[in-house]
Amino acid sequence: MNPAHVVDVTRAQLFAMVRRPAAWTIVAAMIVLNQVFSFLIPYLSYRSSDPSGFDAGSTPAELLEGTLPAQIVTNTLGGFPVFAGALALAFGAVVLGSEYGWGTFKTIVTQRPSRLSVLAGQMLAVVTFLAATVAVLFVLSGATSTAIALAEGESAALPGFGHLAAGYVGGVLVLTAWAGIGAALSVALRSVALPVGLGVVWALGIENLVSAMARTMLSALEPLRDVLPGVNAGSLVAALTPDRIGSPAPGVAETVSGTQAVTTLLVYVVLAAGLAAWFNQRRDVA
Template sequence: MTDLQTHGAFGDLVASTRAELLRLRKWPAFWIVLGTWVLLNLTFAYLFNYLAYTTGSSTRMSNGLPREALLQQMLPAAVPEVFTQGMALFGGALMLVLGALATGSGYGWGSWKTALAQGPSRVSVIGAVVLSLAVTVVALVLVAFVVDTGVAALIAGTQGQSLALPSLGQMLLGIGSGAAILGMWTLVGALIGTAARGPALAVGLGLVWVLVVENLLRGFGAIFSPIRAITDHLPGTAAGSLAGSLRTVSGPATPGVLNVLSRGESLLFLAGYVVLFVAGTVWLIRRRDMV
């Protein structure tokens, strides 16, 4: 490939990525999904725990933690641990929906046919979708981290507790873990949306897998050991184990948070799934018609 061809392909990718980011920003569903996740994150991580702490009650919403443990979980130093706990299941389900909508709508609206008719290759178009989703995931994780830190600082200030932030290493670990978990689920949705050639079926199939199928398979694996080797390495297991590796408190975990795999194993399998889902999406788009 000549330098001119390389520059042209890179230029197509950059231009397509800008167009895709603009499309996402102008799309109400995009902001609804992201806003819903931020709201759920604050609700489950802080609102329920704060209500349980102030009322002195120990409920299922607070996982039965004593008041002092609840307070420690709401301080700024605990943000890297707390804000990842809901990503394995609820956050992952919402980001799967976003990924399915992003790719499925390319078929349903005919936007990909229009884009390809203007010159960019299929690789540039799907590369732009993947890059735009990656930017979205990283931005969402950073926003959630900042918002959670602000809320935690407010709670710490009103309760006369330490405003000390987590160490830089802990912050990077939390942000990186959150990006890995949400990124993997977003790419699951992108693959399903491409396979289904539309958003509606893809969203339904994806949510059934995240919320029902994986949980049933893990439950079945607990009583039928031959399939445990498979269930212990499913996408949701890897995501839940990575979130679980950041936990520092004992007691019941948030739904979806597991301790099946180590942190290193979880990251390895998540990276493998990311590569697999991106490759599958690219392969489907290159091989099939856009109609």
């Protein structure tokens, strides 16, 4: 694997990625979900003094406090374990799997870069794009929460730099793990639709089912639950947002420790990259 070739592939992939409607559709979906559920609905509930439709356990004052800049990490990362994670999985599958659907993979690997260089460049481009997306989400959350604070005469003070940095890195790790799973599935199955379908069903359905069963009726499933990607993503977000106000977002729960969550998500990133490389090297280009 030639580092210069990896850099060239990364640049080429980013060039193509920013011109693909699918990439921007996924980013737009993340932004809309974040703004609507973290700010718009809570703020409208506060203004109407009727939180029963959104968070019946919170008072209007708590709803307002939950939209202020001090809660920027909580509001930005709240949807990452489930909804943004599923979108990141789809993004990883789209970026790598589309080369098989378009028939361009065999054209790429018959040129100078090796298969591993191509794969490494594609994965690095995915991580770079997601890191930029997380930064955009933090900036937009800061802008919206600051506007609410100024409109309501509340404090616009942001959390400390350390808290923001930890939240940013944690968010990138969560989305990278999900995107890596999508990328590995797309390389293994050489398609986009099936990996996206399987991943979304897993993220939104099967994980919730396993977690519910382990919590209520079948404790033998707890070891399995504790290594699931969504459970560890939710545990990491919970560890990064100990001062959150009101009910946690779906999927955010302190099931395992923050350290275990980070370790498990890193293992998923490494395993996803390893499996993608294995299938990439051993599959026919046809």
